[in-house]
Amino acid sequence: MEEEEEGAEEQQRFSHQQRLKAAVHYTVGCLCSEAAADTQVQLSRQAVAAIAEVTFRQCENFAKDLEMFARHARRSTINTEDVKLLARRSNSLLKYITEKNEEIAQLNTERKTKKKKKLEAENKNSVEPAEAGGVESEN
Amino acid sequence: MEGSYIPDSEPTTRTLLRRLLDTEDPHTPRGRQSTRASARRTPLETPFSMRLRSQTKTTTRRHSHGARSIGRLAHIQTSGRLKEQTPRTLLENILLTAPESSMVVPESALKPVPAPQVVQSPSGESSRGSLELQLPELKPPTTLAPGLLLALGKRKQRLRLSEFQQGVDQELPLSPGPLTEPHGNAGASSLTSSLNLALATPPVPQSVQRPGLARRPPTRRAVDVGAFLQDLQDTSVALALPGDSLRTPVATLPTDTVLEDTQPFSQPLIGRSPNVRHSLPCPSSSAERTVGRRTQSSGPRLQNNSPGRPDQLLVGKAEEVDALAVGFPNTSNSSSGEDGLQPLQDGVGEEAEDVMEESLSMSDEEEAAGAQGSARAEEPKTHKEGTEAEGSWGATEAKELEGPSRDKDTAGRTGSPELTSITLEFQQARQLEFLEPAQPTSTAVGLFRQQSIPAPSLPPEPLSARRPPRARTAGPRLRQDPYKTGLSHYAKLFSFYTKMPMEKAALEMVEKCLDKYFQHLCDDLEVFAAHAGRKTVRPEDLELLLRRQGLVTDQVSLHVLVERHLPLQYRQLLIPCAFSGNTVFPAQ
Numbered sequence: 057m058e059e060e061e062e063g064a065e066e067q068q069r070f071s072h073q074q075r076l077k078a079a080v081h082y083t084v085g086c087l088c089s090e091a092a093a094d095t096q097v098q099l100s101r102q103a104v105a106a107i108a109e110v111t112f113r114q115c116e117n118f119a120k121d122l123e124m125f126a127r128h129a130r131r132s133t134i135n136t137e138d139v140k141l142l143a144r145r146s147n148s149l150l151k152y153i154t155e156k157n158e159e160i161a162q163l164n165t166e167r168k169t170k171k172k173k174k175l176e177a178e179n180k181n182s183v184e185p186a187e188a189g190g191v192e193s194e195n
Numbered sequence: 196m197e198g199s200y201i202p203d204s205e206p207t208t209r210t211l212l213r214r215l216l217d218t219e220d221p222h223t224p225r226g227r228q229s230t231r232a233s234a235r236r237t238p239l240e241t242p243f244s245m246r247l248r249s250q251t252k253t254t255t256r257r258h259s260h261g262a263r264s265i266g267r268l269a270h271i272q273t274s275g276r277l278k279e280q281t282p283r284t285l286l287e288n289i290l291l292t293a294p295e296s297s298m299v300v301p302e303s304a305l306k307p308v309p310a311p312q313v314v315q316s317p318s319g320e321s322s323r324g325s326l327e328l329q330l331p332e333l334k335p336p337t338t339l340a341p342g343l344l345l346a347l348g349k350r351k352q353r354l355r356l357s358e359f360q361q362g363v364d365q366e367l368p369l370s371p372g373p374l375t376e377p378h379g380n381a382g383a384s385s386l387t388s389s390l391n392l393a394l395a396t397p398p399v400p401q402s403v404q405r406p407g408l409a410r411r412p413p414t415r416r417a418v419d420v421g422a423f424l425q426d427l428q429d430t431s432v433a434l435a436l437p438g439d440s441l442r443t444p445v446a447t448l449p450t451d452t453v454l455e456d457t458q459p460f461s462q463p464l465i466g467r468s469p470n471v472r473h474s475l476p477c478p479s480s481s482a483e484r485t486v487g488r489r490t491q492s493s494g495p496r497l498q499n500n501s502p503g504r505p506d507q508l509l510v511g512k513a514e515e516v517d518a519l520a521v522g523f524p525n526t527s528n529s530s531s532g533e534d535g536l537q538p539l540q541d542g543v544g545e546e547a548e549d550v551m552e553e554s555l556s557m558s559d560e561e562e563a564a565g566a567q568g569s570a571r572a573e574e575p576k577t578h579k580e581g582t583e584a585e586g587s588w589g590a591t592e593a594k595e596l597e598g599p600s601r602d603k604d605t606a607g608r609t610g611s612p613e614l615t616s617i618t619l620e621f622q623q624a625r626q627l628e629f630l631e632p633a634q635p636t637s638t639a640v641g642l643f644r645q646q647s648i649p650a651p652s653l654p655p656e657p658l659s660a661r662r663p664p665r666a667r668t669a670g671p672r673l674r675q676d677p678y679k680t681g682l683s684h685y686a687k688l689f690s691f692y693t694k695m696p697m698e699k700a701a702l703e704m705v706e707k708c709l710d711k712y713f714q715h716l717c718d719d720l721e722v723f724a725a726h727a728g729r730k731t732v733r734p735e736d737l738e739l740l741l742r743r744q745g746l747v748t749d750q751v752s753l754h755v756l757v758e759r760h761l762p763l764q765y766r767q768l769l770i771p772c773a774f775s776g777n778t779v780f781p782a783q
Binding site: 121124125128129130137138141144 | 723
């Protein structure tokens with residue numbers, strides 16, 4: 057019974073993996089066609105498939121590394137720091153990620169300030185607490 | 196003479212000689228051999244001719260061959276006496292027509308020798324006999340058939356090569372040969388010496404030396420740090436793009452801290468740890484080493500990077516920048532380097548920070564890797580902080596040379612005289628890092644920045660202050676060798692496992708790759724430590740690294756690896772062992 061369940065699980069995982077692979081393959085195909093259009097270089101189907109396979113395996117590696125990094129920092133959640141550590145080899149990629157991270161951080165802080173202002177405004181206006189509650193819940 | 200085919204072995208040599216004299220003389224002995232070979236094919240297949248061919252073809256000179264040839268020579272000599280054309284005259288003809296190539300050197304050098312002999316010996320048969328007797332004693336090339344002559348001459352050539360080397364070593368007087376090539380001269384000198392030897396004792400020159408196997412003893416060229424530094428200076432000054440001009444640093448890889456990294460078990464860590472730990476505080480042998488190594492390795496790194504990807508280049512730069520962390524006081528070239536390094540700033544910023552930390556923790560890591568745990572880890576930390584407070588990164592370097600409590604400036608000036616030039620371009624990058632107020636992401640980085648900020652004050656110091664201290668290179672030379680020794684050790688292992696002979700260039704490439712690889716590993720370790728918010732590398736970081744390498748798995752733990760591969764003395768540093776008296780070492 058357990059074996060059957062495990063087998064079913066395996067199959068499920070396998071099919072899930074296959075679906076993921078297919079998604080990756082599709083995305084890689086789109087990117088490759090874009091690149092081919094840019095550089096006037098054709099990519100054969102085998103090449104695209106190879107790239108997709110490599111991407112998939114590399115993603116697996118990334119996931120394992122990210123988990124290891126998070127655990128190394130005694131965290132249970134993967135952080136942007138882990139991602140940056142992962143991308144440290146490629147300078148441009150690291151820069152890109154850092155910039156994006158800063159952007160997102162900025163957005164977050166902006167949102168926070170907005171929230172605070174709203175809350176303060178709400179409190180100052182002393183609108184009905186229900187509204188404030190509603191606003192807070194929205195936030 | 197051409198058409199006369201004597202059924203015996205004699206005609207071959209004579210006819211060959213004849214043909215040689217008639218045909219135009221090629222400029223290379225090979226060509227000669229080829230003509231000889233082509234000419235030889237026509238004559239009768241005699242054992243002698245076959246032997247000739249074999250002799251000429253085989254490059255390995257064997258004593259047996261020589262002996263055989265000598266015997267043959269004697270035989271031919273005696274038979275040749277019957278004819279008008281004596282080997283002597285033939286030889287002279289050959290010598291006259293011989294081209295002035297290196298191969299011919301011995302023959303041309305032989306010219307005067309046989310001539311006096313010819314002169315000395317009366318023209319009678321008896322004299323001829325004596326001459327012939329002498330001739331075989333002489334090196335075979337001087338006698339007989341051109342084939343033999345050239346073959347043996349070539350063999351002689353090879354032999355003389357080794358002799359030449361010996362002669363060069365012993366500074367034998369060179370004979371005034373007509374040859375322009377130094378090799379020829381040396382060959383001539385050795386030839387004459389060998390000839391003298393030959394006259395004295397016949398086949399001695401044809402020793403068992405096998406040129407194919409005779410290998411030059413590995414000339415360990417002592418690292419000329421001064422020249423190297425000068426080269427670095429030149430290359431760095433002329434450095435437009437990093438990496439292309441850094442050819443020179445590749446040869447010499449300084450510092451033994453990397454040695455410790457590459458061979459953590461080959462040296463007593465306990466004895467070494469104090470040195471390494473003192474990367475910051477103490478006499479900076481280690482610091483210098485680190486810097487030197489970093490810069491040196493960054494040299495090859497850059498070099499390898501440049502042909503590769505610009506990303507890697509930046510990474511490499513960052514790593515070098517890290518190396519410069521130690522030598523950053525020498526920001527002398529910063530101004531010049533800034534322009535070139537502008538684009539690197541941003542990308543290298545974080546890398547540099549990490550790299551700095553790595554450099555800091557690298558030495559620690561090396562110790563931590565093989566040594567005890569926290570107790571030692573604390574030391575460098577405190578040391579670090581202490582020295583950082585002083586802002587004496589450069590001081591650490593200088594300390595070794597001059598006393599510990601150095602000013603940053605003075606330290607930068609004197610401390611890294613050798614290193615400054617080494618780290619020129621990197622320093623530039625480094626300076627950029629420092630000058631750029633990149634927000635320190637960690638305290639360690641912040642500390643670095645503190646130290647780095649005063650660095651720009653040193654720029655005006657550049658070369659003048661650096662040059663005089665360069666005289667003190669006795670120390671770094673020793674330190675550089677161990678690093679390179681470590682790499683060459685691994686390269687030799689590599690060549691052993693390939694089971695094939697390897698070219699030197701290939702071995703050098705292997706060394707370069709190993710160097711880069713280990714650099715990456717160390718940087719990773721530093722980054723891991725920083726990632727965990729630590730400034731010291733701990734076994735956990737190593738475990739993570741090995742896990743990434745695939746060596747540590749869920750089935751195989753670090754302890755298992757330690758038990759498998761480390762000798763007991765190192766293993767007991769890592770895995771606590773209970774000793775008598777209820778003491779556990781290392782203390783947990």
